[in-house]
Amino acid sequence: xxxxxxxxxxxxxxxxxxxxxxxxxxxxxxxxxxxxxxxxxxxxxxxxxxxxxxxxxxxxxxxxxxxxxxxxxxxxxxxxxxxxx
Numbered sequence: 059x060x061x062x063x064x065x066x067x068x069x070x071x072x073x074x075x076x077x078x079x080x081x082x083x084x085x086x087x088x089x090x091x092x093x094x095x096x097x098x099x100x101x102x103x104x105x106x107x108x109x110x111x112x113x114x115x116x117x118x119x120x121x122x123x124x125x126x127x128x129x130x131x132x133x134x135x136x137x138x139x140x141x142x143x
Contacts, residue, residue: 065105072101 075098082091103113 068101068105072098072105075101 075094079091079094079098082088082094102108103110
């Protein structure tokens, strides 16, 4: 019961942060909106149980200019982080 309540509260917080980010973006306060996007990312990672190493692996794959994702690399990542190129 406590886990569901915590997740519910985190989802509500996420929605609020996204509204704030949209407000800041509309007001051309892009630097603050970018900072807020980091908090949103951290919260999403927590909700979906994405580790820092999984995120780094995803970023490394995106940053590399390899045209085809190697199957061995793709299998190491959870399904929600796999890319289709």
